[in-house]
Amino acid sequence: MKINLRLSALSLILAVVLIHTNVQGQKSNSGIKTETIEDFETGDFSQFDWQLTGTSDWFVTDNSPYEGTYCAQSGLITHNQSTALELQYDVYAEDVLSFWFRVSSESGYDYLRFYVDGVEIDQWAGEEPWQIFEYTVPVGTHTFKWEYDKDGSVSTGADACWIDFITFPPMEIEALFTADTTAICLGDAVHYYDQSIGPVTEWNWTFEGSTPPTSTQQNPVVGYANVGTFDVLLEVSDGIETSSLYMPNFMEVQMVLQSANTPSGISLLCASWGNSTYNTAPVSGASSYNWTITPEEAGTISGNGSTNITVVWEPDFLGAADLAVAGVNYCGIGVYSTPLTITRYLPDVNLIVPAYVAISTPPFELTGGSPSGGTYSGPGVSNGIFDPAAAGLGEHTITYTYTDVNFCANTATDLLTVTQFTGYENIAQSSGVHVYPNPATGIFTLRLNDLTSQKVDLKVYNAMSKLVYQKESILLTDEQRFVINLMELPEGIYYLRISGNELDSVQKLILHK
Numbered sequence: 001m002k003i004n005l006r007l008s009a010l011s012l013i014l015a016v017v018l019i020h021t022n023v024q025g026q027k028s029n030s031g032i033k034t035e036t037i038e039d040f041e042t043g044d045f046s047q048f049d050w051q052l053t054g055t056s057d058w059f060v061t062d063n064s065p066y067e068g069t070y071c072a073q074s075g076l077i078t079h080n081q082s083t084a085l086e087l088q089y090d091v092y093a094e095d096v097l098s099f100w101f102r103v104s105s106e107s108g109y110d111y112l113r114f115y116v117d118g119v120e121i122d123q124w125a126g127e128e129p130w131q132i133f134e135y136t137v138p139v140g141t142h143t144f145k146w147e148y149d150k151d152g153s154v155s156t157g158a159d160a161c162w163i164d165f166i167t168f169p170p171m172e173i174e175a176l177f178t179a180d181t182t183a184i185c186l187g188d189a190v191h192y193y194d195q196s197i198g199p200v201t202e203w204n205w206t207f208e209g210s211t212p213p214t215s216t217q218q219n220p221v222v223g224y225a226n227v228g229t230f231d232v233l234l235e236v237s238d239g240i241e242t243s244s245l246y247m248p249n250f251m252e253v254q255m256v257l258q259s260a261n262t263p264s265g266i267s268l269l270c271a272s273w274g275n276s277t278y279n280t281a282p283v284s285g286a287s288s289y290n291w292t293i294t295p296e297e298a299g300t301i302s303g304n305g306s307t308n309i310t311v312v313w314e315p316d317f318l319g320a321a322d323l324a325v326a327g328v329n330y331c332g333i334g335v336y337s338t339p340l341t342i343t344r345y346l347p348d349v350n351l352i353v354p355a356y357v358a359i360s361t362p363p364f365e366l367t368g369g370s371p372s373g374g375t376y377s378g379p380g381v382s383n384g385i386f387d388p389a390a391a392g393l394g395e396h397t398i399t400y401t402y403t404d405v406n407f408c409a410n411t412a413t414d415l416l417t418v419t420q421f422t423g424y425e426n427i428a429q430s431s432g433v434h435v436y437p438n439p440a441t442g443i444f445t446l447r448l449n450d451l452t453s454q455k456v457d458l459k460v461y462n463a464m465s466k467l468v469y470q471k472e473s474i475l476l477t478d479e480q481r482f483v484i485n486l487m488e489l490p491e492g493i494y495y496l497r498i499s500g501n502e503l504d505s506v507q508k509l510i511l512h513k
Helices: 014-018
Strands: 025-029 036-038 051-054 059-061 071-073 082-091 095-104 111-116 119-124 127-137 140-149 160-168 177-179 183-185 189-194 202-207 221-224 228-237 241-254 268-270 276-279 288-294 299-302 308-313 319-329 340-345 356-358 375-377 394-403 409-419 433-436 443-448 454-462 467-476 481-485 492-500 504-511
Touching (some): 111 127, 119 127, 177 228, 177 241, 189 228, 288 299, 409 492, 433 504, 443 467, 454 481
Parallel strands (some): 183 241, 356 409
Antiparallel strands (some): 025 241, 095 127, 095 160, 111 119, 111 140, 177 189, 202 228, 228 241, 299 308, 375 394, 433 443, 443 481, 454 467, 492 504
16 A cells, blocks of 8 residues: 655645554564653653643642652542543553552542543542552553542542552554655755654664765754655664654655746737637646736736636737746746747728718719728728718718738728718818818918908808808908807817809818817
């Protein structure tokens, strides 16, 4: 039967205490083992793993011991209460357990009781001077308990009991150990701690792959010169009996990981395709993986820690980003891979259409979209032909969509306004009319350029050809300016019609707040 324990660096290997098989724990013995004595001369209960239970704890006292300076006295209790002193003990060979006791209590009612493995062996009450009690204990692990309990009334004498000079049968030993970690980085030290049970006096350690490879110290410190998983053997002795514990694959030695493999996945990415996934080949010895993307504003990593991740791109990011990965183990983050450069792009698409056309204009082919080969869409558009009458009066958004050889699509838009007027917007130099500033926040200035002085009518229409401003018989000269105040109108596109005997011109006005 083989048992492989892998516990974290912060764990003491408590599970080892429970393991004692023919493979991992071996015992041998020769000669005669001596008894173990508890006479409480330490002044406390520290010599053994005593358990104090009941209403009040037993205590060590110098009040009339059987021998030496100290003995153990029952806890201070009253009616219907009890106090107990317990010990679990491994017996190496069948032998006699003996102890000295004294009682001062109500005879026949308040008792000192002695138990072995929960079974009452004997009891005493009344005035009992120091005397010895003996009991033969078989091989094995046993629980010994001394309990003083009182009935519901009457207290007599000192109302207590005492025990001293306990002679236990020879104690069995068992090899056990722990370490401050079971995984280290190459070059680190490991502290091993003996946790053996019984009166051990000798320790013989064997460390596979370590420096030093052996030790006779109780709690040695060793290092490891190579990467790998190594066995540990501890053999302990009390001079007569030996016990061993063999732990295969107990210590794992790691090193900072070398460069990970370059991530694989798409490197030319259309921004309209959304997120993208990438992976890397496993790195020997890696427990997880750390991914990075630069620049940070390119996006974030979803699933960091595994060999497969998803890059969640920032919607507005275009350009090149580097994706790298490193293996992670007990020693930390290893060497990052050569990055995979990912280019995220959209085709550069542009569109220019006429600013406005008359509703009477015949259907015409749309141009102005680049690169060539894309498609037009919008009100009044069919197969690349724009029909002003089908679109109707008003401002319309025309969209141009282009798809490149990688099936990456992008769009551009422009505004086309259908009006009731004919022709395109007149240019100031040809019409002799100059309107400035344009765009404006509401105040426009009108001036004639080298034309004969004349009276004109001014009319301003909105994009739906509704008359919103009108002035008649305005005398204009090349020296005179006229201010058009549209401050009360909402922002948008308007059309100024200037008509006179020698002039008929339409100007587009852009009003913004």
